[in-house]
Amino acid sequence: MKRKLAYAFATCGVGLFPKAPGTCGSAFAAVIAYLYPSFFFLFCLLAISVFAGIPAIKILTKKTSDKDPGFIVIDEVAGQTLTYLIFMLFYSHLPFWAILFGFLFFRFFDITKVWPACFFDRRHTPANVMWDDLVAGGYAGLLLSVSFLLF
Numbered sequence: 001m002k003r004k005l006a007y008a009f010a011t012c013g014v015g016l017f018p019k020a021p022g023t024c025g026s027a028f029a030a031v032i033a034y035l036y037p038s039f040f041f042l043f044c045l046l047a048i049s050v051f052a053g054i055p056a057i058k059i060l061t062k063k064t065s066d067k068d069p070g071f072i073v074i075d076e077v078a079g080q081t082l083t084y085l086i087f088m089l090f091y092s093h094l095p096f097w098a099i100l101f102g103f104l105f106f107r108f109f110d111i112t113k114v115w116p117a118c119f120f121d122r123r124h125t126p127a128n129v130m131w132d133d134l135v136a137g138g139y140a141g142l143l144l145s146v147s148f149l150l151f
């Protein structure tokens with residue numbers, strides 16, 4: 001039962017898509033941010049994603065050689081949510097264009113693994129699976145905020 005619950009939580013239902021499950025996880029978080037653009041709600045989503053996601057990742061990777069399987073997307077949900085939270089620290093609202101560009105920026109940083117994300121990505125622990133996406137979310141949130149300021 002514990003493994004089934006961890007599986008459901010870590011996949012968010014979209015990690016099972018055969019193509020680009022990480023992108024699907026990020027899109028899932030973007031849709032949630034669009035539907036519920038509240039700082040408090042997104043903060044709670046981030047906290048739950050991180051603090052329940054790491055144990056779920058640990059359960060799912062315990063008996064496998066793949067320490068960051070593609071079907072686990074709760075880390076993408078956390079990173080994408082962090083992108084929007086950082087933007088909302090500077091700007092109280094979350095317009096649609098910010099959701100769209102935040103999604104694109106996060107995917108860029110998640111795929112390229114800019115330092116220190118690459119450091120965490122090479123260390124295959126459940127916490128590091130989460131940390132590399134949080135770093136990408138931090139970079140994306142800062143780039144989104146600066147872009148809004150400049151343009």
